[in-house]
Amino acid sequence: MPRLRKPYALATTLAIALALGGGAVALSVQSDARANTAASAAMPPSPVDVATVAAQQITDWRSYSGRLEAVDRVEIRPLVSGTVTEVHFQDGALVKKGDPLFTIDPRPYAAALEHARAQLAAAEARAAYTANDLARGERLIADNAIARRDYEEKQNAAREAEANRLAARAAVESARLNLEYTRITAPVAGKLSRAEVTVGNVVAAGAGTPPLTTLVSMARMYAAFDVDEQSFLASINGKQGAAVPVHLGLANEDDYPRSGTVSSVDNRMDTSSGTIRVRAVFDNPDASLLPGLYARIRLGSATPRQALLIDEKAIGTDQDKRFVLVVDDANRTAYREVKLGAAQGPLRVVESGLAAGERIVVNGLQRARPGQIVNPNEVLMSGTASPAAPTARAASGANS
Numbered sequence: 555m556p557r558l559r560k561p562y563a564l565a566t567t568l569a570i571a572l573a574l575g576g577g578a579v580a581l582s583v584q585s586d587a588r589a590n591t592a593a594s595a596a597m598p599p600s601p602v603d604v605a606t607v608a609a610q611q612i613t614d615w616r617s618y619s620g621r622l623e624a625v626d627r628v629e630i631r632p633l634v635s636g637t638v639t640e641v642h643f644q645d646g647a648l649v650k651k652g653d654p655l656f657t658i659d660p661r662p663y664a665a666a667l668e669h670a671r672a673q674l675a676a677a678e679a680r681a682a683y684t685a686n687d688l689a690r691g692e693r694l695i696a697d698n699a700i701a702r703r704d705y706e707e708k709q710n711a712a713r714e715a716e717a718n719r720l721a722a723r724a725a726v727e728s729a730r731l732n733l734e735y736t737r738i739t740a741p742v743a744g745k746l747s748r749a750e751v752t753v754g755n756v757v758a759a760g761a762g763t764p765p766l767t768t769l770v771s772m773a774r775m776y777a778a779f780d781v782d783e784q785s786f787l788a789s790i791n792g793k794q795g796a797a798v799p800v801h802l803g804l805a806n807e808d809d810y811p812r813s814g815t816v817s818s819v820d821n822r823m824d825t826s827s828g829t830i831r832v833r834a835v836f837d838n839p840d841a842s843l844l845p846g847l848y849a850r851i852r853l854g855s856a857t858p859r860q861a862l863l864i865d866e867k868a869i870g871t872d873q874d875k876r877f878v879l880v881v882d883d884a885n886r887t888a889y890r891e892v893k894l895g896a897a898q899g900p901l902r903v904v905e906s907g908l909a910a911g912e913r914i915v916v917n918g919l920q921r922a923r924p925g926q927i928v929n930p931n932e933v934l935m936s937g938t939a940s941p942a943a944p945t946a947r948a949a950s951g952a953n954s
Contacts, residue, residue, distance in 0.1 A: 599929040602918035604881050607862050608935065609910045612898055613799060614855040616789065620779030624770035624845040625835070626742045631765050632757045633735040634658060645748040648772070648841070649740045656749075656766055658757065660736040667729035674722035681719040684712040744771040745841070775836050775843040776817065777802055779851045780829035789855045790819060790832065799854035800834045804842075810852045812836050862908055863901040865935055868916040869894070878908065879915040879922055881930055887915065889924040901935065 640657035643649060691708040694700035740746075747768040751757060757766065777800075781790065790798060801810035814836035823830045834851065836843065869892070870877050876894055879887040895903030908914070915922055916935065922928050 599885065599927045600918065600921040601929045601931060602881075602915045602922050603933045604913045604928075604930040605865065605868070605916045605933050605935040607864060607904070607908050607910055607912050607914060609860045610863055611858045612861045612863070612903065613858050614788070614903075615852050615896060615898075616781075616785050616854075618779040618781065618851040618853065620777045620849045620851045622843055622845050622847045622849050623776040623778050623833070624744070624772075625774050625776055626744065626769075626771035627845070628741055628744075628769045629765035630655060630738060630767050630769060631761065631763055632656075632658060632738065632759050634663065634732050635758045636662065636736065636756065638751055638753055638755050638757060641749050641751075641753060643746055643749070645746070647746050649743065649746060649769070651740055651743045653740045654737060655740055655746070656738040656751075658736040658738070660733055663729065663733040663736055667726065667733050670722070670726040670729040674719070674726050677715070677719040677722035681712075681715040684708070684715040688712040738766070740769060742769065742771050743773065744769050770845055772838055772841045772843075775838045775845070776833050777814070777836060777849045777851055778831060778833045779849075780824075780827065781832045781853065783823060783828050783830070785853070786819075786823075786830050786832075789853055790816065798856045801852045801854075802834070802836055803850045803852075805848050805850070810850065816853075861895070862904040862910060863898055863935065864904055864908070864914060865916045866897075866900060866902055868914050868919065869902065870919055879919060879924065880908075881913040881915060881928065884927070885930055886927050887922050887924055890914075 636658040638656055639659050640654075642654040642656065649655070688708045688711075691700060691705045695702070695705045749767050750764060751766055757763065798816045800814050800816055802812040802814060803810040814834045816832060817835040818833045820831035832853075864878065868878050870879070872891075875891050877889055877891050880890045881887055890907055892907030893905045895905045897903075913930070915928070916933065918928075
């Protein structure tokens with residue numbers, strides 16, 4: 555029996571030892587927590603940059619993608635048939651309105667003009683003769699010296715001769731135009747494409763014939779882009795009398811360096827895409843804008859408004875929320891959820907969640923926690939340090 559009691563005694567002893575040890579561990583953990591709390595309390599406030607939120611007048615901007623289009627685009631086609639005898643330009647040349655482009659052999663049309671002039675001279679002579687004959691007939695019919703039938707024949711001959719004279723004159727004008735059409739000139743100023751025909755080729759007249767070359771104007775350029783319904787209602791609809799600001803940037807340019815104006819808005823909304831076609835016009839003094847280039851468009855609202863702007867660095871992310879840390883008069887931080895708007899350069903519009911005059915942490919967000927006392931360094935919202943404010947705020951933080 556004594557041998558059977560020894561295991562029970564040993565188990566009891568181990569249980570007592572473990573209980574004592576667990577208590578010691580618990581006491582040790584509690585001691586460490588108190589030490590950490592004391593250490594945290596002894597730590598100085600975290601230094602952070604804070605800025606005051608202020609209302610500013612802004613223009614709401616919306617960005618779009620578009621393509622450049624020429625204000626004037628002309629496909630040069632011959633108006634008369636013939637052999638090309640001269641090409642007056644180099645491929646890709648800049649030309650002025652009226653500069654010669656092509657010459658078609660003018661000799662057949664010069665001969666046709668001379669023939670038409672000869673026909674006109676004959677018609678004029680016939681008209682003059684019949685007019686004089688009619689005048690004699692009028693004197694004779696007054697004295698009953700001529701039959702009424704003969705007089706009416708003279709009237710008819712005079713009228714027919716006058717009609718033939720007018721037709722001959724029209725034929726001369728047509729021949730003259732055909733001769734002018736043999737010299738093809740630039741209808742507008744702009745930049746030419748390549749010549750599609752060379753000297754010696756025979757060309758035909760008509761709208762269905764291939765163009766000799768194409769010409770696009772360069773002084774100004776359209777940028778066409780599609781605007782969604784909400785943006786159209788907010789920025790363009792009903793603003794015909796107001797100047798809607800619009801800016802353009804090419805794919806290799808920073809920001810939007812070119813300013814223009816809205817030229818036209820389509821007359822209907824595309825129900826399949828929910829957009830409406832808008833076209834803006836931009837000056838092109840350096841001829842760097844070419845039709846077909848991709849363009850980045852920024853469209854502004856016609857009427858500026860007051861809005862709160864904060865630095866992007868002041869914005870924190872909490873899952874699907876955006877927040878800032880507001881600093882009160884006691885330099886204690888507080889979590890504040892905000893609703894953001896569009897970007898305005900390095901700043902961001904705050905639609906709701908903040909009020910003008912409140913201070914927020916703009917630098918050092920990772921060192922601050924909600925409810926923590928911080929040591930604020932006053933800066934401007936742009937990030938430029940304010941020279942006077944930091945001393946007073948630092949003293950306030952030290953006193954707290």
